[in-house]
Every structure is written in C-alpha cells, then in structure tokens.
Amino acid sequence: MATNADIFPDAVEVGDDRDYSKMYVARWFFQELMYPVKFIPDREEAIICQDGPEHKVTMVHVLRGDNYIWQKATSEDVYVKAVYTGYTMDGDILFVGRGYHDDVLCVGLVSLAHKALIAPYGGKVIGIEDFEVLIRI
Numbered sequence: 266m267a268t269n270a271d272i273f274p275d276a277v278e279v280g281d282d283r284d285y286s287k288m289y290v291a292r293w294f295f296q297e298l299m300y301p302v303k304f305i306p307d308r309e310e311a312i313i314c315q316d317g318p319e320h321k322v323t324m325v326h327v328l329r330g331d332n333y334i335w336q337k338a339t340s341e342d343v344y345v346k347a348v349y350t351g352y353t354m355d356g357d358i359l360f361v362g363r364g365y366h367d368d369v370l371c372v373g374l375v376s377l378a379h380k381a382l383i384a385p386y387g388g389k390v391i392g393i394e395d396f397e398v399l400i401r402i
Contacts, residue, residue, distance in 0.1 A: 272306055277328040277399065279303070279363050279372040288372055290361050290399060291325040292350045301350035301361045303372045303385060312385045314373050319385030328361075335363060335397040344377065348399045364396030 272289065279288035282305060291304035293313055302325050303312045311325045328350070336343055344360060351359035351374060362375040362382040371391070373384025375398055382396035 273327065273329050275329045275331050277330065277333050280370045283369045284308075288370070290328040290348075290350065290372070292328070293322045293325045295322075298354065299351040299359075301359055301372075301374045314383050314385050314390045318389055330401075332402050334400050334402055336400045338362065338375065338396055338398045341377065343398060343400070346400045346402075347375075348401050350374070350399075361399045362393075362396045363399075364393040366391055366393055 277290040279290060282288050286305045286307040289304045291302040291311060293300045293302045293311065300313045300315065302322065304325055304327060311322050312319050313322055333348065347360045349358045350361045353359065357376050357378055360375040361372065363370060363372045364382045366386050371384035371386050371393060373382055375382050375396065382393040383390055384393060
C-alpha cells in the first residue's frame with residue numbers, strides 16, 4: 266500500500282484524521298460493486314462502510330484531480346455536481362461525503378435514500394446528518 270510520499274500530488278484530500286494522518290478519497294471494487302473508501306497512506310489503511318462494521322480493504326483506486334471542492338449538503342440539487350464513488354446492489358448511486366463526529370473528521374458514503382453521511386468510526390458505522398459532499402467544478 267502507498268505512503269504519503271507515494272501519493273500523487275493531485276490526490277483528492279479529505280483532511281486530517283484524529284492522529285493528524287492525511288486522509289484521501291478512494292474507491293474499491295468488490296463483486297461488481299464500487300464503494301467509497303477512506304484511504305490513510307501513513308497507516309497503510311483503506312476503510313469502507315459495508316453491512317454494519319467498518320472493513321479494511323486493499324487494492325484501492327485513489328481519486329485524482331485538482332478540480333474538486335467540498336460543499337455543504339443543504340439540498341438535493343447539490344448532488345447534480347456531486348462526485349459519485351459507488352453504487353449499491355439496488356443501483357442507488359453513492360456519493361463521497363465528510364463530516365465531524367466527536368470533533369473527528371469522518372469520510373464515508375452518502376446516498377439520496379438516507380440523506381445522511383454513513384461513515385466508519387471507532388470500528389462501527391455511524392450516521393452524520395450535517396455533512397459536505399465532494400463536488401466536481
């Protein structure tokens with residue numbers, strides 16, 4: 266797995282984790298599905314939300330480009346420009362989002378069905394209602 270020194274300079278950064286490790290947006294493919302990933306190269310971790318607890322995965326694709334911003338998810342029209350990073354078995358599109366829980370920046374998935382950020386935190390999956398989504402500009 267990559268370290269921060271190995272990360273592309275145009276990798277899309279989420280922010281810092283509680284230990285000040287840089288987090289990046291990535292995606293992971295499994296059984297014809299695509300999931301958004303929290304990628305932390307300093308800890309050699311890639312973490313997804315799936316069916317309850319968080320899971321560590323390998324072989325992720327890091328999102329790259331300098332034409333992305335984080336925007337507060339205040340209405341459904343924000344999703345027109347939102348970056349989709351996955352989809353469910355039912356075909357629902359998943360977007361990447363970030364938000365704070367216990368003063369810790371979390372990154373995870375957002376679906377229009379839930380209207381919340383679903384993120385790994387402390388070994389489990391949590392919901393965050395006040396969040397931002399990644400937008401391509």
